[in-house]
Amino acid sequence: MNDAQLLRYSRHILLEEIGVEAQERLLAATALVVGAGGLGSPAAMYLASAGVGRVILADGDTVDLTNLQRQILHRHDALGRAKAESGRDTLLALNPEVDVVALTERLSGDALEHWVSRSTVVLDCCDNFETRHAVNAACVRHRVPLVSGAAIRFDGQLSVYDTRRADSPCYACLFPPTDAVEEVRCATMGVFAPLTGIIGTWQAAEALKIAGGFGDPMVGRLMLFDGRSSSVNEIRLPRHPGCPVCAALRAD
Numbered sequence: 108m109n110d111a112q113l114l115r116y117s118r119h120i121l122l123e124e125i126g127v128e129a130q131e132r133l134l135a136a137t138a139l140v141v142g143a144g145g146l147g148s149p150a151a152m153y154l155a156s157a158g159v160g161r162v163i164l165a166d167g168d169t170v171d172l173t174n175l176q177r178q179i180l181h182r183h184d185a186l187g188r189a190k191a192e193s194g195r196d197t198l199l200a201l202n203p204e205v206d207v208v209a210l211t212e213r214l215s216g217d218a219l220e221h222w223v224s225r226s227t228v229v230l231d232c233c234d235n236f237e238t239r240h241a242v243n244a245a246c247v248r249h250r251v252p253l254v255s256g257a258a259i260r261f262d263g264q265l266s267v268y269d270t271r272r273a274d275s276p277c278y279a280c281l282f283p284p285t286d287a288v289e290e291v292r293c294a295t296m297g298v299f300a301p302l303t304g305i306i307g308t309w310q311a312a313e314a315l316k317i318a319g320g321f322g323d324p325m326v327g328r329l330m331l332f333d334g335r336s337s338s339v340n341e342i343r344l345p346r347h348p349g350c351p352v353c354a355a356l357r358a359d
């Protein structure tokens with residue numbers, strides 16, 4: 108790190124758990140943020156400000172007036188722009204040293220495999236089950252830890268799936284891909300603006316711990332946050348021995 112970096116990241120370096128070594132690991136890390144909306148906004152902003160070397164921001168949507176209540180990566184004057192590009196501009200304004208890659212597409216197929224395989228950690232900040240399952244399967248295949256968040260109405264969820272660890276479930280252990288699930292969307296159900304900030308910020312915290320190699324990421328635990336009462340509940344997540352996504356990996 109040069110002198111400016113030592114200053115920029117000095118409040119991290121002061122922390123016994125982080126110090127120069129973990130900060131160097133953050134600078135060398137790549138984080139893939141899938142979705143530049145309510146969760147991806149605060150998540151990506153903290154990753155960039157905290158010095159993750161490369162942030163890949165993927166989103167196929169454009170900025171809409173209904174987004175601005177919570178998607179703080181995007182300013183009013185970004186209406187109509189691609190979210191990934193609007194987000195990249197905000198991240199570079201926060202920290203021009205970060206290498207930001209803007210992908211203006213809904214990640215799937217070969218592109219998803221390509222970017223997941225190059226990532227230190229993946230943050231699922233998307234809003235649909237198809238992408239969630241595709242991202243999970245790619246993370247399992249490439250053994251990349253996944254920080255998964257969700258926010259709807261006043262209800263938030265968060266967990267970390269890290270199938271490099273034998274005791275960790277994957278997203279599909281919990282939500283089998285064959286289950287018929289009804290998509291719940293902010294567009295129809297509504298969402299409390301700061302809830303997305305709380306959960307997205309928490310995702311950034313877990314991703315920084317994983318990429319920096321400090322603390323104890325919440326692997327095998329599902330955190331449930333109720334924004335009405337500001338209460339947190341946690342449940343243990345076992346892995347599913349018959350999971351169609353990760354069971355074969357375990358048998359390798």
Ligand SMILES: [Zn+2]
Nearest residue numbers: 277280350353
């Ligand atoms: Zn699984």
